[in-house]
Amino acid sequence: MLCPVCHQDALIVEYQNIELDYCPACHGVWFDAGELELLMGSAGVEDFQRYLEGIVRAPEVETTEKKHKCPACNHKMKKTYIDRDNKILVDVCHVGDGIWFDGGEVQNLIKELVEKSPEKGASQGVLAFVGEMFKHQTD
Amino acid sequence: MWEQIRSNQVRSVFLIALIAGLLLAVGYFLGLYFFDSAVGGLVIALIVWAIMSLVAYFQGDSILLGMAKAKKITPDDAPRLYNVVEEMKIASGLEKVPDVYIIDDPALNAFATGRDPSRASVAITSGLLQKLTRDELQGVIGHEIAHIKNRDVLLMAITAVMLGTIVILSWYASRFLLFGAMTGSGRRSSSRSGGGGAQAIVLIVGLVLMILAPIMAQLIYYAISRKREYLADASSALYTRYPEGLASALEKIGGSKQQLKSANQATAPMYIINPLHKEGMKAADLTSTHPPISERVRILRAMTGGASFANYNDAYRKVHSGKQVIIPKTAAAGIGAIGIRQASLAAPGELGLASEKASDKAASTHEVSDLMLRLNKYRTVDCECGARWKIPPGFKDNDVLCTRCGRRIRL
Numbered sequence: 001m002l003c004p005v006c007h008q009d010a011l012i013v014e015y016q017n018i019e020l021d022y023c024p025a026c027h028g029v030w031f032d033a034g035e036l037e038l039l040m041g042s043a044g045v046e047d048f049q050r051y052l053e054g055i056v057r058a059p060e061v062e063t064t065e066k067k068h069k070c071p072a073c074n075h076k077m078k079k080t081y082i083d084r085d086n087k088i089l090v091d092v093c094h095v096g097d098g099i100w101f102d103g104g105e106v107q108n109l110i111k112e113l114v115e116k117s118p119e120k121g122a123s124q125g126v127l128a129f130v131g132e133m134f135k136h137q138t139d
Numbered sequence: 140m141w142e143q144i145r146s147n148q149v150r151s152v153f154l155i156a157l158i159a160g161l162l163l164a165v166g167y168f169l170g171l172y173f174f175d176s177a178v179g180g181l182v183i184a185l186i187v188w189a190i191m192s193l194v195a196y197f198q199g200d201s202i203l204l205g206m207a208k209a210k211k212i213t214p215d216d217a218p219r220l221y222n223v224v225e226e227m228k229i230a231s232g233l234e235k236v237p238d239v240y241i242i243d244d245p246a247l248n249a250f251a252t253g254r255d256p257s258r259a260s261v262a263i264t265s266g267l268l269q270k271l272t273r274d275e276l277q278g279v280i281g282h283e284i285a286h287i288k289n290r291d292v293l294l295m296a297i298t299a300v301m302l303g304t305i306v307i308l309s310w311y312a313s314r315f316l317l318f319g320a321m322t323g324s325g326r327r328s329s330s331r332s333g334g335g336g337a338q339a340i341v342l343i344v345g346l347v348l349m350i351l352a353p354i355m356a357q358l359i360y361y362a363i364s365r366k367r368e369y370l371a372d373a374s375s376a377l378y379t380r381y382p383e384g385l386a387s388a389l390e391k392i393g394g395s396k397q398q399l400k401s402a403n404q405a406t407a408p409m410y411i412i413n414p415l416h417k418e419g420m421k422a423a424d425l426t427s428t429h430p431p432i433s434e435r436v437r438i439l440r441a442m443t444g445g446a447s448f449a450n451y452n453d454a455y456r457k458v459h460s461g462k463q464v465i466i467p468k469t470a471a472a473g474i475g476a477i478g479i480r481q482a483s484l485a486a487p488g489e490l491g492l493a494s495e496k497a498s499d500k501a502a503s504t505h506e507v508s509d510l511m512l513r514l515n516k517y518r519t520v521d522c523e524c525g526a527r528w529k530i531p532p533g534f535k536d537n538d539v540l541c542t543r544c545g546r547r548i549r550l
Contacts, residue, residue, distance in 0.1 A: 009531035012512070015543060016525070017505060022542065034245070038504060072245075133526070136545030 003028060004068040004077075004091070004100055015133060016042070021071075027103030027137055029130055030071055033096055036126065043125045055082065055123075056096045061089060065102075072097035082123050087112060099126075106134050151294060151366070154359050158301045161352050161359075162188060165305055168345035169312050188304045195300045200252045200260055207250075209240035209262045210514050217241070217510055220268060223277050224261065227284045230378035237261050237287060241268065243511045247392040250410045251283040252292050259287040269507040271388055274483055278375055278385025282411055285374030291367045298363055302356045309349045316346065365430055372435055373451035373466055380446045380480040386439035393432035434458065447477040520548050 003010045003023035010021040010030065018039050021030040037048045045051065058080040070077050070093040077091035077100060088109050091100040101109065113131045162184055170180015194202075214221040221239060228236045233256050240262035242248075247267045253259025261283040271279065286292055376382040392412050412432060441454035448466045509529075512519075516532040524544035538547045 009533050011531065011534070011539065012517070012529035013542070014505065014527040014529065019505060019508070019529075024536075024539070034504065132543065134542040136540070136542050 001030060001071050004030070004071050005102070010071075013133060018042075018129065020130070020133060022134070023103075027106060027134070029101040029106055029134060030098055031101070031126065031130065032072070032098040033093075036098070039125060039129055045125070052096050055080065055092050055099065056094065058092070063089065065089065067091075068100060070094075070097050071100075083109075083112070083127060084123075085112075088127070101130060106130060107137070110135050151363055154363050155294075155298055155301075158298060158305070158356050158359050161356050162301055162305050162308075164348055165308050165312070165352050168341070168348055169308060171341055172312070172316065172345060184304070184308060187308065188301065191300045191304055192297070195296050196254055199296050199300075200254065200258070203252050204240055204260060204262060207240075207242050207262060208244075209242045209260075210511075211238055211240050212510075212514065216514065217268070219273065220263070220276065220280075223273065223280050224284075227277065227280045227378055230281070231284045231288045231374070233259075233284060233288055235259075237284070239263075241265055241511070241514070243515075248410045248412060249279050249283055251286040252296075253287060254293055254296070255290070256287055259292060261287070265507050265511050267392070269504060270391055272384075274379075274381060274384035275388035275391065277379045278381070278388045279411060281375030281378040282371045282385060284378065285371040286367070289367070289370055289374065291371065295364060295367070298360050302353075302360050305356045306353045309353050313346075313349045316349070368430055368435070369438075369451075369455070370466060372439060373448050376439060376442060376446045376451060377448065377477060380477060381482065382439040382442040382446060382479065383482065386436045389432050389436050389439075393436075442479070445477050446479050450477075518550065520550060522546055522548055 001010050001012075001021045002008065003021075003026065005028055006023055006025045008023065008025060010023045013020055013022055018035050019032070020035065021032070022028075033052060036052065040048045040051065061079045061081060063079050065079060067076050067079070068091050069075065070091075073093060073095055075094055077093050079089055080092050082088050082090045082092075082099065088101075088105050090105060091102070093099075109127055110131045113128065163181060166180045166182075166184025167177045168180065169183065170177045172180075174180065212221075217239075220241075224239055225236055235257050237251070237253065238260040240260055242262055242264045244264045245266040246264055247270060249261065249263040249267055251259060251261045261280060263279070263283075267279070268276070372385060375385045379385070389412070437458045438451065438454045441457045442450045444450045444453065452466055512529055518530045518532075518534075520528050520530065520539065522528065522541040522544065523546065524541060526541055526543045528539055528541065528548065530539065530550065534550075536550075538549045540547055
């Protein structure tokens with residue numbers, strides 16, 4: 001997969017049979033819809049489609065951040081908050097191909113997880129997984 | 140008995156003759172306009188057609204596979220898929236195992252191409268390979284092999300080339316006509332200022348033809364391709380002796396909303412289902428390349444008595460509640476009673492694990508994506524913490540930082 005920000009080949013990391021695409025240059029992370037479904041499936045979430053639709057239909061957030069194109073379908077993604085506190089702004093594909101976390105958002109996410117005890121929420125498992133996978137960005 | 144299927148091709152030959160007639164008519168009027176000689180136009184049409192046919196005959200399959208971005212695989216890459224192809228080759232009586240290609244695309248589709256049964260290929264998307272059970276995969280491969288066996292692939296190539304020629308000729312002719320009309324200095328009008336009335340009629344007939352010919356040719360093309368799909372479905376049921384396999388595969392394919400990225404109008408009829416389907420589009424109209432999926436599934440599911448062509452005909456009649464038959468009696472009669480076999484127990488993926496457990500599902504999902512990564516020359520390194528890194532071929536560094544545990548892994 002090409003990184004939607006740097007347009008270079010991303011690395012792929014697999015852990016517990018879930019694959020994420022990770023750009024070593026900008027530290028962004030792509031969470032593909034198929035992998036989201038697998039993660040939710042192993043966490044026992046039944047209605048994955050409803051969860052995905054919830055994110056895709058979430059209101060667009062006005063921001064100065066540059067828009068990116070979905071690495072799967074190449075259409076512009078929309079910016080939306082994925083957590084309950086509206087701190088983590090992600091790019092979501094309009095047709096639900098997946099979610100892109102900018103490098104900075106991954107950092108925010110890790111900070112959030114460290115500062116707060118995990119709250120209950122549909123995205124919690126997703127955020128925890130990404131946070132766990134990318135907590136060591138530097139040596 | 141297999142060659143009797145060709146009696147079904149009488150209609151196809153008629154339709155092809157119709158397209159050829161259109162091609163010649165376009166050439167005829169083209170000649171009248173631009174060279175004052177109908178023969179000249181006919182010669183040009185035939186030359187363009189001959190060149191395109193030669194290219195299609197010798198390079199057509201590689202061009203199509205290249206356009207679809209298909210990658211050729213060996214038996215070691217995907218043993219289960221290869222095994223199914225070999226099985227269907229034997230069941231169909233094809234003389235040679237076709238080349239097997241995978242298209243790296245999450246959409247669900249498959250197609251066959253090639254000039255004759257000894258030089259043919261089947262291609263399947265990675266998404267389809269991932270989603271289908273062994274029985275379903277067998278049904279789909281059986282359908283594609285049937286296209287090769289029934290020589291549909293060459294037939295479709297011939298018609299596609301003629302359609303292409305008509306489109307190209309009409310396009311250029313209409314552009315030249317418009318251009319000529321605007322500048323108002325046509326050779327034709329000055330050299331033949333006498334016979335105004337007859338000339339006007341020729342002009343109008345020609346113009347109408349230029350506009351209608353591409354559309355008509357396309358409709359004929361679609362009519363040919365629709366008919367072929369039923370025969371391929373019936374053949375698949377016969378080869379696999381298990382109509383339910385193809386039926387449930389078609390259901391899975393039809394339920395998916397993803398469009399194939401590398402398909403276009405000209406290549407659409409080749410696929411097992413129309414890759415350009417849109418939501419809300421009426422499936423059963425003149426412009427559809429395939430019969431509606433729901434109907435194909437209903438016919439296959441209605442085959443309760445057995446898996447022969449006669450059973451398919453019965454099922455077709457049941458679904459359509461008419462006297463029509465889809466496969467000619469002579470072809471159907473040549474085959475005795477064929478029983479339907481039992482379902483085999485296997486889940487999707489190369490391993491075919493008969494389990495619905497989430498972890499097994501995840502494991503089998505990545506089999507196909509790992510296969511695609513191997514074909515794309517990715518390297519794989521395991522970190523001690525349990526993470527597995529897959530490195531693209533263009534990666535220059537000598538080590539990679541495992542972001543999960545902070546270790547540096549040497550490549």
